[in-house]
Amino acid sequence: MKRTTITKLLIFVLLFITAQSFAQNYTVTGKVTDANNVELIGATVRLKSDASIGTNTDEEGEFNLKVPEISGALIFTYVGYADKEVAFSVGNMFLKVAMGADRELEEVIVVGYGVQRKSDVIGAISTIKGDKIEDQPVSNVASSIQGKVSGINVSNASGTPGASLLVSIRGLSNPLYVVEGIPLISESNSAIATSYDTQGNVTGSGQSISSISDINPDDIASVEILKDASSTAIYGARASNGVVLITTKRGQAGKTKFNLNYYTGVQSVLHPIHFLNSDQFVALEEEARQNDLNVYNNDNMAFGPDFNPAVLTNPLPDTWHTGVNTDWMNEIFRAAPINDVDFSMRGGSEKTKFFFGTSYFDQQGTVIESYYKRFNTRLNFDHEINDHISFGTNLSITYSRNRRSFNDDVYTGIVTNAIGASPLMPVYNEDGTYSDFTQYQASWLSDNPVKSAHEIIGYTNTYRLLGTVFGQIKFAKNFAFKSSWSADYTYLTDNQYFSPLTVDAENVGGKATDANFNQLIWLGENILTYDKKLGDHHVNLVGGFTLQESQSASQSISGQGFPEGSGLQLVSSAANITGGSSTATGWSLVSFLGRVTYDYKSKYLFEVSARSDGSSRFSPSNQFAFFPAVAGGWRISSEDFFPKNEVLTGLKLRASYGLTGDQEIGDFQYVKFWYPITYDGQPGLAPRNLSDPNLKWQTNKMIDFGFDYELFGARLSGSFDYYKGNKTDLLSEDVIPGTSGFGTITRNYGNIENKGWEFNVDATVLRSAVTWDIGANISYLHNEIISLSTDGVLVSAYNDLAPTHILQEGEALGTFWGVKYLGVDPETGDPLYEDLNNDGTIDDNDAQIIGKATPDYYGGFYTDLKWKNWDLSLSSSFSIGNDVYNLIRGEYESLGWSDQGWDENNVLYQVYANNSDIVNNRWQQPGDQTDIPRASLINLNVYQNSSQTIENGSFFRIRTILLGYTIKPKTTKNFNSIRIYAQVQNPFLFSGYSGFDPEVSSNGGDQPSTAGIDYAAYPSARTFMGGFSFNF
């Protein structure tokens, strides 16, 4: 007995061990398809009880998974579909799995202070999911939505590394960015200007670096763009230009997943301007002189009574025949590497989840010396204490270092100096010193551009911490209360050093400015949510109270006279302190918000939202403003009377109306101030401004009608919206009579209307062995100034140029002003301009409206193709109907003109500037039909502020082409997937534009009233890159 028992026990144990060791022998097989019975290739299959056991479906959509248990459940996941759990047991080891209908139905999207099922959304909201972003190596979040979403125009205003992108939603730029619930300032992050004129005065702030540049695109789970008033009104006071919600990735329960991403690439200037070589340069000059000689021979008084024609015939000096041939574009531009490495891990249990990501991004600029480097770490953590209470944190720390390119947009810049530099000028003298630009043939330069790049040294370092801690309690079944507290801390330092070799500082032995800026914005939000489903009725209520406050301070100090050869660059080494400043400011905002959404059978949808904001930026009597919105939706396709058909399978009508506001006017604008000054060493106070104590919120009233449609069972889907927005009580610098003592006052005035429509379509062309998706969007925009307090005010993009724009009722913001160019006289080759006042001279008095910066239509299309493990995607964008005021063209189309560059012996030593190859089309003999005038030494045949330099800025460009190959192993034991890809960004630009890029805007373009100027801004790049993404 005993023995038998022991034997039996032994056998049982052995059997058990055997069973254990052969446990994997149970095999579950099956086939995965979509709702239409199309096989899904590469769907992930995992055992529910042990996520490390898993596989992917093969080319027939079939799988074969060895499992350790005789019964259990498998989890099926596939991008674009809802996850599905299917049980298996003895006798049921072959599973035929039809993945749930398109996840679309259950997809939730983030809205202000909550989430909504996509099907229940009534507002005009566009969304981009993280999987669309993570496949695209980009440095800035905004570039991942370029051309992909209707109603949003994202343009690369500058090629500066780390530069901000210009995002405009329905024609209004500078939207509110809300990252993980924290509204961010969207202005430039730099304490000091980087643009100076030759007198050392600040002429512009330089290219701005965006505050969302600090967000690592790899960390992003989704981007939602709120366009209409019903979706934005809950952000009330700051939402009038639209809202961009950015949600970052969070942890997921299950096995910890690791992701390592790396890409590397090389950037080069997309569309360099080609300049004449030294032979062509000399030939142009000889032709200019010959042309003028012909004119002079016909009419000896053509160039005035004192003109001596010897300058037209004297041989050019020997310095014109040195054989030097410098290609300046080559000297200042380079093929610049770009590298990004990103590591993340996410995981946790059902109760505790985390996401950790860290990345390092290094972008060298295409202009020599410039670069942008960013190091970023993020930790998102969630913990459920019990079924009712949970809390979590988001923390992001960023350090970035930017070597600035100086004076990008002004005439003392590196690019601007290289434009027009004489090809006969070498970069260096024979002894290795920088060549002296004053000794060569182009007077346009203010310094040797290569010297400027090396010897003006400017860094901006940014330290940024974005952190949130939040807690949530669910009580009484339907209630949830969430409280979150956030801090956005920025510390920024700027160091600028002009070495004694530079023209700017040669008199003073070098000069430098050190500056810093720090800002703490804290935010407290308390949101109560009630959600109740009662039969067919569904009610959701949101109520909240938020507080936000900012405190910032900046300091700067300047000095000059540095110890020779010491290499020291900080102001403490300067012999003389020449300036210093220290200022501080702050604002605060108190808000109450609420929203009611109701739907009946998801068929009739209704929403009311409102926010009341109080801001310290307005006088106590006007601090609070109320921003309500109302919206309704009707899923008409769910009605019984809606004819059942195979074509139009879904249709939802939407309408909304609401108000939003704007308070971006700077602090304390309602107060009349005296500011500290000095005279004769005595401190004093001088008037700073006039103010309007009745200053109040600017409001944007927007109405929106739209519909969402689905054709052929959602194989084709999209939406259409028509909107009309009226910005009233504009907060801006209004022109007042100078007799008041000031030129402008910040007050509410005028009314600007933006209206238009936007349409998009997404289509699944194929979903079989090959899946093929395409999508397209187009937006029409009409911007018009309805009223102004002073009509017809002329404004200039640069404070030292003639007016470039006009603000006029009935015209668009950003309307160009200048003299109208009528082309070239085919007989004489002279340029012709419209003499509007018929006074016989062409000057600014003949100026008129000659173009506009805003496009009529813009949009883009994309295509995604997948076959087996391969994927190929392409995205593009276009813009139609916008003009660019190519002000710098006056320099590189000066056609041999010399600004009196001859000596007393009438020997020509200097002309204005070298020219680009566009002058190869110049008029050369009677009868030539061209719009480029003849070359002339004496006459300047280009008029800068005229339509001669206005060009059509319409373009079509391929933004990206990406080819990827994904390796998915049979088992996920070692790793989940490896994806290898190659991408070209900006491969093709189709445009007639003669400058670097029609999208480039020299003043950053964020001032809509002076948009569309090209003054040789930092050019955009074409990038070839390759990389891999390793999931394990």
Added chain:
Amino acid sequence: MKTFNSNKINSVPSVKNLCSLCGKTFFLSFFILTILISFSSCKKFLSKTSPNDVADENMFQDAASLESARIGLYNTLQDVNYYGGYFPLMVDAHSDNGQTGGYDSPALDELGNKTLTSSNLYIENTWIEIYNTIYTANQIIEHVDGIEDPTLSDELRNDIHGEALTIRALAHFDLLRMFGEHWDLTSTYGIPIVDHIATPEEIIGRSTVSATYDFIIGDLTAALDLVSNDDYRYDPVVPKGHQYITNDAVKALLARVYQYKKDYANASEFASEVINSGNFSLASNVSDVYTTKLSSESIFELTFSSLDRSQYNAATYARPDALRSEVLFLANENLKEFFAQPDRTNDSRAALVDFVNNDLSIEPDGRTQKYRGEDFQDNSAYIIRLPEMFLIEAEGSSFYPPPESINILRMARGLPAYTPQDVFDGNEVINERRAELNFEGHRFFDLAHWGKVQEVLGADVKSVFPIPLREVTASGGVLEQYPGY
């Protein structure tokens, strides 16, 4: 029983309950914090004051803030678009003394080419800046008598009041000679007079030329009784520096205004008073005037420092090897020819213009040497100097015999005195003014005063500057543009 049970649970909590408890505490502390902050007054949370500036309502409360405003008033004169540089320089650029360089900037070229348009940015900025000075002066004038502060003596109160009146008159006068037909008392093209703190909505049109003169002379005459040559801030009282408005400066300005008005009797009377005050003397070496601050010739000189720079050096010299494009305001070749005339052979002022040591691109034009000092760029604005008093006196006299005043100046500058045997053509004073006052903002006004603008600058050149288009637009056309612009 119930009570007991719950006590038991509380005292021996399970792990789960403990967690829920700490969670509740956690939540509770959030909630309490929230409530505390929410119900502390919103108004208080929303009230912010600027640490950088002083609100208007806090000004003019006592002697100290009046003093601050007085320094502020002088500071408004220092603006780059006024006496910080561009006002005097653009007036010379728009004459046969000057030429412009720079980067083909349309606004600058218009000045150099004498083809002004009403959208010129330099003129637009200067207009606003001069009225900014007037606004600041009006603030002081309106508030000075209302300040109740026992430490403010009557002498000091009157002195500051008078300085503000003088600067308000100076500013109106600068506008009149720039934008008005100052040489013609019958003209309606005066300038808008602002004798109070104007509101942003207020639209003010031109006054007549004679009304403008009356206003300016009224202010200066009132100031004559208020402004002292002494500084009452010190005990014992010390003489006021000439970087401030003194009683002598008021007289000198009156002399200048009467001279423009062609009221030579009054002009000469005030000029002689200044000359005979004994407070000023001609420099033994003319270059001293421009290399030392507050030379013996300066009646009112606006001073700057390396921390409070003017634009004169940057705009007229830049650096030794400067190209034409770097120098905004050049000396016209015509000025070289002027000093090359045989009768100016020994004129020591010729050395103050350099037509030799310049980059080829600047030639044949040159650069003035009145504003050197590239290191600190703290060059003064020479608003009114003693030589002008001699020249005003001379203008009012007959040249038979030649007046002593012009001869004193000529001899001080290395030139021979005029003798009764010399033949005079009536250009003696304007030429002497050109030699003495070039690049100090007089030449174009002199040409208009003597009616020579068209003769010297060209038939199409008008004798006044255009009212900025911006102002015509902002006033809805009430501010009348000068005919022809």
